[in-house]
Amino acid sequence: MLGSIYALVALGYTMVYGILGLINFAHGEVVMIGSMIAISVVVTIGTGSGLPGPVVVLAGVGIAIPACMLLGALLERVAYRPLRDAPRLTALITAIGMSIVLQNLAMIVWGRQYISFPPLLPSEPHAVLGATVTGTQVIIVMLTLALMGALLLLIHRTRLGRAMRATSQSPALAGLMGVDVNRIILFTFMIGSALAAVAGVMIAGYYGQAHYHMGFMLGLKAFTAAVLGGIGNVSGAMLGGLALGVIESLGAGYIGALTGGFLGSHYQDVFAFAVLILVLVFRPSGLLGERVAERA
Amino acid sequence: MTAPETLLSVQGISKAFGGVQALSGVSISVARGSVYGLIGPNGAGKTTLFNVITGLIAPDAGCCTLDGRRLTGEPVHRVVQMGIARTFQNIRLFHQMSALENVMVGMHARSRTGALGAILRTRTVREEEARLEADAHALLERVGVEAHANDPAGSLPYGLQRRLEIARALASRPNMVALDEPAAGMNASETASLRELIVGLRDGGTTVLLIEHDVRLVMGLCDRVAVLDHGQLIAEGVPAQVQADPAVIEAYLGAPAAEPGARAAGRPH
């Protein structure tokens, strides 16, 4: 559940890292802004219009996606492209700076409070194989799977996907072979941002609320998921996201029993980081990744 | 060169990367005070052997000893302490440090100052620092980089970077220095002065292990030569003997022997 959201966000990290070697710290904020936009749309047209809930939500998604794609493109064009050849630390600090900027812009626009997502989606629980799930949860999982399938098709079956793969292998060489590298990188950011928008709406639907500060922790965890799966590896990000979701909920559920009540479920966030550290220390390539070659 | 005594002994080194056997059962022994050449076509395993000797890569089998002390299994910096310093095929200098500082880093293994000493800067520390600096200047003088002592290493022209890297290797006062294609990319006059430098090293008692593509340089300079091909030692001996070896001619020397000294121009890196 949570895992599928992590996976969607992780995809954005992993695609950008795969091509630019950059941790796009601002990606979590894109998710947050997608979430905020969707809620605004849903609240505006949803109250009193009498349209059915799912239609209203779809409209929200429909507006959040292009908005986030634009934002992603803007990020790439304005902040990252001028630094393509700069030291990595410079790009990293810029990413952090953009993250701060977006977060605070969102705070100014939407305020400091939690804003809540109207209960438009089916939330009555169903019993499936002994577990209780709601309609929203089912939708989230189905949608995630569909999007991942589409992404894999895009990457492995289309010209654009081939160009993306070529660029991530070697931007210089891809450029020589006639690939418009700038365009590909821009596309990568836009696709990642579109997925982020969907994830943002899902989170809003899942928790029923959104907050200007939520992108940060979410981004960190999604990045963990990307690393867990093997950063730069698209299928790895999907797997890592799902795995992290499972580890977190299981861990939070059982930590009390494991430590004899010493540590409680409020240590849930520790799991993401503990997993991250263990993976990086013992298997830096992640679950599916190849070993990252030493940069000479 | 009477009664050659073995300094470096390489015994039965094998190493595979994935499915590729980079080295299989290579054994050589390098006499103290000699210049030993290691040649072979690209991909023959020369640099891999270097990396095994200097501790960068652990071999699958076999071991190396220096003066009878086992090198294999020691971390890289320990190998330097034990007396082998090296250069890299694709020069690896500390670009943002000055040429002088590069050489002084090379002296790390033979100096003592720790954090506390550095903070307190006691008399011993100051003396050590002054000694290192003087030695570093002398080394830069010797390789002809003294005029650029305070320039960042990354800003030096290519030929000087090669020389600076040799100076950094010599800074640890090694018993043996391993040079990985020192003449690569050099023109005739630069190669000539490199040759003088290597002869000077040998005459000063430093053993030299040399990977080189410039056949004329290797044959003219080395006391003994080993030829690697596909990870196997196919010939070993004095240059004349190796040059006449049919296996060598077939594997490697064929083309270059026709036009001696000519370097494969567009050799890919």
Place this chain on the structure above:
Amino acid sequence: MPEARSAAPPAASRAGPAGSPLARSVLSVLAIAALLLAPFLVDALLGRAWVRVLDLVMLYTMLALGLNIVVGFAGLLDLGYIAFFAVGAYLYALCASPHFGLHLPFWLLLPAAALVAGLFGMLLGAPTLKLRGDYLAIVTLGFGEIIRIFLNNLNAPVNLTNGPQGITLIRPIEVAGVSMAKMHSIGPVSFPSLYNYYYLFLVLTLLVIFVSARLQHSRVGRAWVAIREDELAASASGVNTRNLKLLAFAMGASFGGIAGSLYASFQGFVSPESFGLMESIMVLCMVVLGGMGNIRGVVLGAALLVTLPEALRYIGPLQRSLFGQVHVEPSDLRLLLFGVALVLVMRWRPAGLWPSAVRRREFVAARAAAGDMPGGPGISTDGKPSP
């Protein structure tokens, strides 16, 4: 620390690079006078609140110089550095507050904070030794967050840290029986608490600068920079990279621990929210913005980033005078402008505001040498272009 060096031998023998020895010593005297009078001047010109800012500048300078050892010298990107600040702060808080009823003296706690934080530095550094670049950054980030989460939750079942409420009523520092928190007067001049802390912090900051500079220009500092530039080549030059990286972590962390313990007593309370990732990033920005690896640049970066948010408070009154009303709350704008400033500086001055001389030359050289490949213009031994 040019002052310290010229103080040892009479500086006449070596002509200073900047002007005559006389001009130099006049400058030094002026600088010392400015540092000594700073709180009085700032108080008179800008108000008491800015003396507090001045104190914080010192505190963050120490912190940033600690991180500079790890990131600037050794090139180990640490995103969880604030954890060591937290360790120092909590150590002081727990040992000098009613929480455990302990009231250990300052002179004991300060070195203890340095030591314990240094130990933590090695402990957290050890598993990361084989990681590099971004991976290292993420692992240290994880460690930083884990420490914060523990501080936040270790109030049950045993109340160690008092959880999110933090620890209050921390004892102010006493040096030789003189409490920093009280007003003291010498003759007609009175020293309020903020002044006392200023002088204490000034002494310690100068000490930290001194230690940093000594380390930088030593065998240890050279080895760190070598590791930063090319770790493999460093080890092939005989540098024990494992030990030196651990040493960098430990030294950096101990500076952080010192700053943390000072912070705890200065504020009088500590709580986990002061030690979030944002704080780590803030300190990193001080280091990078000022000019990584250059001590002066780092001091400048710390001073700028502490004062900038304070100065941005004036945006409120500015809006009122320009537009007649406050459109955007200044507190909302502060971080936004901070983020914009970060992005702009990285865009136009990627080496920082005050990069070290070599680094600056290097940036120029890198641009010039774009096409200079093997086989390019050869240079013979005497440094002249060969035919």
